[in-house]
Amino acid sequence: MSRRTQAERDAMTVEIGYALVSGAVVAAATFAGVCLPALLLHLPAGAERVLFRLGAVLGALVFALRVVHVLRHFPRAAEERRLPVVQPSQPGRTSPDS
Secondary structure (H helix, E strand, C coil), X not given: CCCCCHHHHHHHHHHHHHHXXXXXXXXXXXXXXXXXXXXXXXXXXXXXXXXXXXXXXXXXXXXXXXXXXXXXXXXXXXXXXXXXXXXXXXXXXXXXXX
């Protein structure tokens, strides 16, 4: 197991922050979208309670899905950015690019 460099640890910290913030924004938008009819229309109290609870549940679900999606995608993206390991040439052999 290779040790992570400081740059890799910093990148992971930034990615976790991005996942949490974007998850919170998407969850807030979902909650607002579900609860907006309860705020704008005169609905019965029972319907308002159902909409608020549904908005809270969907918001939490969307938050969790967004965070998982961002964090699962990050390792693949980091591997694509990593430079390939250069093998030293062997003495006495002709290099293919010469």
